[in-house]
Amino acid sequence: MNPLERMALLLHLMRTVLDRSGHRYLNKTQVQKLTYLAQALGLESGFEFRMHHYGPYSFDLEGTTQALKGYKLIDCDLSDYETYQEYSFSVGEKAQLFVDGVGSVSEKQRQVIESVADLFASKTTGELELLGTVHLVDCLLMQSSGTKPTQDVVVNTVHALKPRFSSGDVGGAYMELASMHLI
Numbered sequence: 545m546n547p548l549e550r551m552a553l554l555l556h557l558m559r560t561v562l563d564r565s566g567h568r569y570l571n572k573t574q575v576q577k578l579t580y581l582a583q584a585l586g587l588e589s590g591f592e593f594r595m596h597h598y599g600p601y602s603f604d605l606e607g608t609t610q611a612l613k614g615y616k617l618i619d620c621d622l623s624d625y626e627t628y629q630e631y632s633f634s635v636g637e638k639a640q641l642f643v644d645g646v647g648s649v650s651e652k653q654r655q656v657i658e659s660v661a662d663l664f665a666s667k668t669t670g671e672l673e674l675l676g677t678v679h680l681v682d683c684l685l686m687q688s689s690g691t692k693p694t695q696d697v698v699v700n701t702v703h704a705l706k707p708r709f710s711s712g713d714v715g716g717a718y719m720e721l722a723s724m725h726l727i
Contacts, residue, residue, distance in 0.1 A: 545590045549648040550608050553589055555617060556649045557582060557657050559635045564661040569621070569632040572609070573598050577672035579605055581664055584679055584726050587656040595684065599677035609633070617642055663724065674709055674717045678702050682727050
């Protein structure tokens with residue numbers, strides 16, 4: 545997938561989730577986790593994700609987001625809070641013209657993006673972080689051992705990495721992903 549197609553795909557994902565959620569913006573963490581979960585559902589975007597502080601993170605996706613910002617296809621606001629800063633993105637007015645011009649969002653991609661919006665548009669940043677982390681840990685454990693990890697192993701590993709989430713919350717996220725056939 546070329547850079548223009550990736551940009552169009554990300555814009556379509558962001559716009560669809562924003563329209564479905566009724567929100568005006570997505571923060572940086574939400575964009576990362578929604579894109580990761582979209583790939584888990586079968587969206588072929590080619591972004592490579594690794595474990596990071598807030599779960600799955602793609603430096604490629606960060607670069608694409610910066611390109612969208614530079615071309616003014618997304619608007620970016622920076623909010624300063626007492627202990628952190630948060631970047632918020634909204635889809636710019638020219639975005640749909642760009643997506644239509646590139647014309648690269650296939651019907652299959654649109655269907656996956658609709659599923660992402662249906663499943664995740666109402667989730668908080670923390671819920672997306674937890675769902676993405678549980679999924680990625682499950683995948684990484686399977687890669688390292690060659691066998692499917694048990695729910696207890698995944699829950700304990702995620703809880704050790706992210707103690708701010710209770711074991712019950714992690715287990716709930718695991719079961720939610722299992723009900724979607726993602727684990």
